[in-house]
Amino acid sequence: MAVTLEKMRADIAEMIGEEPEAIGVDDNLMDLGLDSMRLMNLILLWQEAGVDLEFGEFAEHFTLGAWWNAVEKRQSAS
Structure with missing residues (x-):
């Protein structure tokens, strides 16, 4: 199952x-309340x-936007 930009936004x-x-693609997610523990959960x-x-x-x-670029590169490489 591919991860999409919209799935990432929803998650x-x-x-x-x-x-x-x-959530905009250029919004600082830390400013919106995302911390490193929540980031770890998203990565998992x-x-x-x-x-x-x-x-x-x-x-x-x-x-x-930066996260989507990273995911897109990983998905296209595999």
């Missing part, structure tokens, strides 16, 4: 108690969907 929104539409969720991810890739830039 993040659920994790922070927001509507998916409230996306790994269960078959994407091999590294925490460091996500901790560097806390935006949906």
Whole structure:
């Protein structure tokens, strides 16, 4: 099962108690309430969907757009 941008947006929104539409691709997710523990949970969720991810890739830039770029690269490589 591929991870999509919209799935990521929905998963993040659920994790922070927001509507998916409230999360822009360039929003700083830390400012929206996402912390490193929640990030770890999201990475585990996306790994269960078959994407091999590294925490460091996500901790560097806390935006949906940057995370999507990382996921897209991993999915196209596999």
